[in-house]
Amino acid sequence: DSGAKQGSEKVLRVGTNADFAPFEFQNVNGKEYEGFDMDLIRAVAKEMGYKAEIQNVNFDGLIPAMESGNLDVIISGMTINDERKQKVNFSDPYYKSGLTIIVKKDNKEINKFADLKGKKVAVQIGTTSAKECRKIEGIEVKEFNSSADTFLELKAGGVDAVVNDRPVNDYYIKKSGVTDVRALDDLLTSEDYGIAMSKKDAEMQKKVNEALKKLHENGEYDKIFAKWFGT
Ligand code: ARG
Incomplete structure (x- = not known):
């Protein structure tokens, strides 16, 4: 049986990297974990x-934390790929994503991935x-601990572009209040989150998987989707 027992309630230890709105982030006041993934995993857990x-872990520390037995599941906008499949099992896909580029609006040189050379x-x-x-x-890749740090670096002028998941880039453009950046249409990959x-x-x-299926059938998935992505 997975999950430590706490009182009579079974606990599902969930790892995430909570700096990836609208999928997972900490609300500034209460430090509550919010987002599409957070609502989804709470519903999945309840169903089970x-x-x-929720535990907040660096993204590159999530799989190691699970391998050492400290997490039962990971939900973190994590793309299903072969490399990760060697180490973990994935659920059925729950969200379709891909990668896009963000640049400053006055940058006219970068219009697609090939321009990043x-x-x-x-x-x-x-x-x-x-x-x-x-x-x-020929690209110079600078790596940061969080996706928020990549946006800050672009703002500070330390890089020409940010590459990140499309829905997260779109949310940043819409919600951050930053007005001098734009997301490009070019989509590099097609990725499924699991x-x-x-x-x-x-x-x-x-x-x-059974819980996910149930949430699709009873309309709960659609409700959560509409809450974060509109209908
Ligand atoms: N989808 C990308 C990946 O799996 C990025 C996920 C980043 N998630 C996060 N919570 N920071 O590699």
Whole structure:
């Protein structure tokens, strides 16, 4: 049985990197964890008879934390890929994403991924953005601990561009109040987000997938989606 027991309620230890709005972030006042992923995992846990207990971990520390037994699941806008599949099991996909570029509005040189050649680009450590950018020849990749730090670096003029997940870039443009940046249309990849869990617990994967299926059937998934992405 996964999850430590606390009183009579089973706890699902959830790892995330809570600096990735609108998927996971800490609300400034209460430090509550909010976002699409947070609502989804709470609903999944409830469906499974657990209470989700969120832990904030560096993105590149999430899989190691699960491998050492400190987390039951990871939900962190994490893209399902072969490299990660060697270490963890993933749920069925729950969100379709991809990578885009953000530049300052006055930057007319960068209009697509190929234009990043010879440019300085900020990415978050351990992400698909970091991996994909390193494949572009002649690019100078600067890696940061959080996606928020990549935006700050662009603002400070330390890089020419940020590469990050499209929905997170779009949310930043819409909600941050920063007006001198724009997101480019060029989409580099097509990525599916999944909930990750330990390979040692095959039952967990089944239970999470059943819960996800249920939430799709009963309309709860659509409600959560509409809350964060509009209808
Ligand atoms: N989807 C990308 C990946 O899996 C980025 C995820 C970053 N998530 C986060 N919470 N910072 O590599």
